[in-house]
Amino acid sequence: MKNGIFAAAALVLVTFPVAAQAQAPVIPSGQVAPQRAPAPPQMPQPQWVAELTPEHLKYLDQILGYWEFRSSKVQQYECQFHRWEYDSVFGPPQDHKTFAVGELKYENPDKGSFQLTELKEYRAPQQQGAPPSYAPVPGDFLEHWVCDGKSIFEFNAPKKQLIQRLLPPEQQGQAIKNGPLPFMFGANKEEIKARYWLRVTTPPGNDTEYWIEAWPKYLEDSQNFHHVEIVIDQAEFLPFAIQVFDRNWNPYAQPPVHTRTAYEFKNRKTFSQGDFALNVQQLNLFRRAFYEPSIPSGWQKVVEKPEVAAAPQQQQFGAQQPRGVQNVPAGLAPRVTNQQTGIPR
Numbered sequence: 001m002k003n004g005i006f007a008a009a010a011l012v013l014v015t016f017p018v019a020a021q022a023q024a025p026v027i028p029s030g031q032v033a034p035q036r037a038p039a040p041p042q043m044p045q046p047q048w049v050a051e052l053t054p055e056h057l058k059y060l061d062q063i064l065g066y067w068e069f070r071s072s073k074v075q076q077y078e079c080q081f082h083r084w085e086y087d088s089v090f091g092p093p094q095d096h097k098t099f100a101v102g103e104l105k106y107e108n109p110d111k112g113s114f115q116l117t118e119l120k121e122y123r124a125p126q127q128q129g130a131p132p133s134y135a136p137v138p139g140d141f142l143e144h145w146v147c148d149g150k151s152i153f154e155f156n157a158p159k160k161q162l163i164q165r166l167l168p169p170e171q172q173g174q175a176i177k178n179g180p181l182p183f184m185f186g187a188n189k190e191e192i193k194a195r196y197w198l199r200v201t202t203p204p205g206n207d208t209e210y211w212i213e214a215w216p217k218y219l220e221d222s223q224n225f226h227h228v229e230i231v232i233d234q235a236e237f238l239p240f241a242i243q244v245f246d247r248n249w250n251p252y253a254q255p256p257v258h259t260r261t262a263y264e265f266k267n268r269k270t271f272s273q274g275d276f277a278l279n280v281q282q283l284n285l286f287r288r289a290f291y292e293p294s295i296p297s298g299w300q301k302v303v304e305k306p307e308v309a310a311a312p313q314q315q316q317f318g319a320q321q322p323r324g325v326q327n328v329p330a331g332l333a334p335r336v337t338n339q340q341t342g343i344p345r
Helices: 007-009 045-051 054-073 189-195 280-290
Strands: 076-086 098-107 111-123 131-136 144-147 151-156 162-165 196-200 210-216 228-231 239-245 260-271 300-304
Touching: 054 189, 054 196, 054 210, 076 280, 098 280, 111 162, 111 280, 144 280, 189 196
Parallel strands: 162 300
Antiparallel strands: 076 098, 076 260, 098 111, 111 131, 111 144, 144 151, 151 162, 196 210, 210 228, 228 239, 239 260
8 A cells, every 4th residue: 555544544534324224213204204314335245254163253353342442541642663564566575665664643532643754665676585675765754645634645755745634524633533434533333334244363372362354345345445453452452553455455366466555653652631640742743743733845736625526436346255264163264374565473
């Protein structure tokens, strides 16, 4: 993926009629029932969904419930992250194409800052059998975006533009939570279950983490990724790693397409509402990350108003390939071992 997952979550805003799934109201006699909005296009159900046992689904529901409870307590959040981008089509088939270090900040419900502080690109080995090298990418401005709740600001260094994307009124105040990736902040169990097919994929013997795969149910989400792997640590019960598989990911193609982006979150700090660990001075300093950015010297500001984009056509690559999932007792998660797609450590 060319952009950060959080930039994608903020820029591509999708609203699903979850409330429409409730029981339809009774229309009094003589009145015409209001027309309901057409249901959003759905993706084919993966084969493994029908193979999940009641025990597995109960275990999954417990994890989602704990995660939702813990996530609801987070008022402010900051961390450093490492990012590996794999591009087996336009980059090396096995090694990561880029490696980046960055900083992430969030304030509930709709303020966020995502900024790379270091970026390195793949360089092929000079000799056969030697490991590849990674050269720093020069420049004062790497990937950086800010969301203040009403607009999203993106630094576009190649064009020397600070792009301000105005959010429509109905999406202000929920831009990050209701983006295509509601996994990092404000996890809501019912919303996640409504939008994604889910399964637990924790590797056997791993007693300190919970691994969850999420596959999009709707076409809109499928335009952003094929599926996502979330790793939740038992201590904090928050994501400490996320792997986003590109929408063209296809391990069955010849040659296989393993394009994906992996994140690992480090030095995480969370604060709850009224947390005395964050005094007024520290809070004001923290919130500076969400102010409207100043225009760098020699750059220009571009303001983009909200637009309603047409839905892209559905991808032909479905999710019906065999995945090797087996029925397992509660607490034991099925997982397909694949060294080529593991999250780097």
